[in-house]
Amino acid sequence: MAIAEQQTSPQAAQASSDRTWHAIVLQTLKRNEISLIPYVPDRVLTPLIKNLHADPFFTTFATAREEEAVGIVSGAWMGGRRGAVLMQTSGFATLANVLASLAVPYQIPLIMFVSERGTLGEFNYGQSLVCRTMRPVLDSLALEHHTITRLDELEFIADRSIKQAVTTQAPVALILNPLLTGGKVFDK
């Protein structure tokens, strides 16, 4: 699909299939035994979501809201199963309450992958505004977060951050920047 291809960065498109950003994320999740993946979809996340659905190791499904997904992986963690939530920047903006009342005080290693919209070519003013709320919210709760811009750093950051979340029983947000994913560009 032409539009989808335009939304993938040249580096990502030319990389061999197991060295795309989404293949690295999938393999890192698997290596860390993270098998439950609720998500609210995002255009940029589409190849990752598609491949997660295709891999029977993962239980991958859409939820109606991001906080619902946070509740699900929190319950799963307490039941002994690891999960991660996929979302877009605007979805993260709905999470302040559940972070402050569930994930942080109950010490749950909530692993979040956030596809970053609102920067580096955003065409929707609302998206650029909501993006500016994300890091202040993360910082206000002193939550670990990393903005991933480089393919060669992705595996290290994701793998180490997941392990740190689990061992320190603290949430982490991994922000997938357009420099990594290609982002979403104006398409009329």
Next chain:
Amino acid sequence: MSTNMSTPNTKVMNRFDVTSRLIAKLKHEEAVIGGIGNTNFDLWAAGHRPQNFYMLGSMGLAFPIALGVALAQPDRRVFALEGDGSLLMQLGALSTIATLKPQNLIMIVMDNGIYQITGAQPTPAASVADIVAIATGSGLANSAWAADEEDFERLVDEAMSVAEPSLIAVRIDDKPGVGTTRRDPVQIRERFMHGLGVREPL
């Protein structure tokens, strides 16, 4: 309290009494997630069990949290107790559960039509919406109103014998919770994990 015309034959019960009846039935270390406020206060008052989880915030997430537990431990029955006001915050979760069809998840809605704990203001649904119809319309075919306490116990027994998610709605009075949960989130979570056999105490 709900003036819902679609449930004219439904007795108005009491949350603590119904919760106690449920707990008395649990013989296999079933997990119970208690929603925010009075719902988990009465779960606490009914007698602490290591398999109880008490929510101190995140209104509306009792069903999603219970779904996560149910997906992690498919051989254990998982109950979720939620208030009608809380459920209204997260109706989409009903469809997620209907899609995933966990065989071990039982949802109980305590419906008094009010936000009791904040001053008994009526919910927007109180006089117009039917929780069971919403659940059925969301894809949860095995949803029912409990007509009275005996019927509630019968529905719980039935839910524990079927291989699909169940939702039981109970009309309750406007009484506050009987106890108050000790607000120690880390200990609540840790003891719950011990109760589920995920961890051993230090």
